[in-house]
Amino acid sequence: MAEAIIKVENLRKHFPIQDPLPFKKSTQSVKAVDGVSFDVFRGETLGIVGESGCGKSTMARLINQLIRPTEGKVLFKGQDLAAMGPKEIRDSRKSIQMVFQNPYASLDPRKTIKQLIAEPLEIHKVGDKASRLDRVRELLEVVGLSSYHADRYPHEFSGGQRQRINIARALALNPDVIICDEPVSALDVSVQAQVINLLKDLQKKFQLTYIFISHDLNVVRYMCDRIAVMYLGKIVEIGTYEEIYQNPLHPYTRALLSAVPKESPYDKKERILLKGDVPSPVNPPSGCHFHLRCPYAVESCKSVVPELKQNGDGQRVACHLY
Numbered sequence: 407m408a409e410a411i412i413k414v415e416n417l418r419k420h421f422p423i424q425d426p427l428p429f430k431k432s433t434q435s436v437k438a439v440d441g442v443s444f445d446v447f448r449g450e451t452l453g454i455v456g457e458s459g460c461g462k463s464t465m466a467r468l469i470n471q472l473i474r475p476t477e478g479k480v481l482f483k484g485q486d487l488a489a490m491g492p493k494e495i496r497d498s499r500k501s502i503q504m505v506f507q508n509p510y511a512s513l514d515p516r517k518t519i520k521q522l523i524a525e526p527l528e529i530h531k532v533g534d535k536a537s538r539l540d541r542v543r544e545l546l547e548v549v550g551l552s553s554y555h556a557d558r559y560p561h562e563f564s565g566g567q568r569q570r571i572n573i574a575r576a577l578a579l580n581p582d583v584i585i586c587d588e589p590v591s592a593l594d595v596s597v598q599a600q601v602i603n604l605l606k607d608l609q610k611k612f613q614l615t616y617i618f619i620s621h622d623l624n625v626v627r628y629m630c631d632r633i634a635v636m637y638l639g640k641i642v643e644i645g646t647y648e649e650i651y652q653n654p655l656h657p658y659t660r661a662l663l664s665a666v667p668k669e670s671p672y673d674k675k676e677r678i679l680l681k682g683d684v685p686s687p688v689n690p691p692s693g694c695h696f697h698l699r700c701p702y703a704v705e706s707c708k709s710v711v712p713e714l715k716q717n718g719d720g721q722r723v724a725c726h727l728y
Contacts (some may be wrong), residue, residue: 410448411615412469417442417478419464423688437687438464440639442478443714446583451616453630453647455623455662458685460636462619463507466585469617470502471495482583502531503576507588509568511558517548519571520556526578535699545574548611551606552671566597573604579693585617590625602629623666627651635659638695639687641714645721655723657700694726702727 419439425432439461446452454462469480471487482486487498488593506512513522523545524538528541533541543553545573547572560568569589586605590598602625608614620626626633627647634644635656643656654660664678680699686690691698697707712724 408449410445410494411448411483412446412617413479413481414445414465414469415481417465417468417480418476419461419468419473433561434688437639437690439475440687442639443638443718444634444641444644446615446617447583448615449609449613449629450631451618451629453620453626453633454619454636455626455633456636457620459684459687461639461687462636463587464610464621465636466587466617470499470504470585471570491632497530500579501582502585503579503583504582504585504587505569505572505576505589508592509572510560511564512572513568515560518557518559520540521564522560522571523556523575523578526575530579532579541578542574545577548577548618549574550600564597565593566601569593570599570604573601573608577608580612581614583615584618585619587619588621588694589618591621598625605629623663638685638690640695640724642696642725643721643723644692644714648720649718649719653721655717655728656696656725657702657723694724 417439418441420437423432423434423436424443431557442465452464455577462693465472467636468475471480474653475488478488482498482502486713487495490498520539522544523542527533527538532538546553551567551570560571563571589605593601600620605616606629609616618626618629630647632644632646633650634641635650635658636642637658641658643650643654650659651663661678661680664676668675682699685698692698693709694707694712697703700707706726710726712726714722714724715728716722717728
């Protein structure tokens with residue numbers, strides 16, 4: 407069994423809702439992440455999938471402590487990041503970096519590429535000015551750009567090139583883990599393939615561990631070793647990509663996979679249409695959050711929260727049917 411570099415235990419993030427009446431404290435909150443537990447093993451790519459608003463991006467920010475959790479632990483190499491002070495958290499970010507969804511909004515338009523990539527080195531006081539410039543040139547070459555791009559500004563690059571710059575900046579401090587939050591969703595299909603192949607090559611070269619968040623299930627299938635499926639702030643199923651794609655257990659996972667476009671017009675894959683809308687995270691249903699839309703719901707689904715239990719070799723599912 408590989409070493410678990412990150413352990414997430416009962417992680418919750420509830421955002422309080424401000425009451426419209428002045429001087430009145432609201433008792434309601436948005437339950438963005440609601441009791442999530444999983445491990446990330448060294449050298450693997452863990453994919454996180456689910457509908458918009460299910461809590462994927464919030465969980466990514468909780469792991470990196472960009473926002474603090476309401477409850478729970480995030481253990482990185484045995485140390486609880488959620489219990490650290492600001493200085494310790496900043497030091498931990500040398501080892502956990504992020505690549506954000508929007509390749510332009512995550513780059514300061516007033517700074518050159520040289521300044522942007524060197525910024526984490528300056529913040530953490532790594533090397534002198536000359537060695538930082540050498541490191542910037544090296545990183546540009548690593549991600550498929552040229553060193554003469556260093557003096558240009560973000561608006562002079564295409565979307566794919568900007569994302570390569572973001573990846574170079576994430577690599578600057580030699581991290582152990584990179585969290586990729588929808589890193590290719592804003593790119594053209596041909597450019598998506600280039601960036602995905604770049605990420606896979608970098609993983610082999612630098613022994614990186616990825617947490618890969620995406621809506622595109624075909625990208626996740628190509629990129630990830632294991633996949634976690636989220637619904638309304640909870641993980642409902644987690645397993646290897648073979649287990650998830652060949653034998654999905656949770657009804658929600660089956661519905662998600664049925665939405666993937668057919669590879670052939672002769673493919674007889676059945677489309678599963680879910681009835682109703684996603685419930686509000688302010689007031690999620692009791693019991694299993696999915697029971698209002700589940701065609702197989704039984705009486706216990708309405709009142710008992712299913713645990714994420716192992717089924718088979720390593721696949722885990724939170725469903726009363728198993």
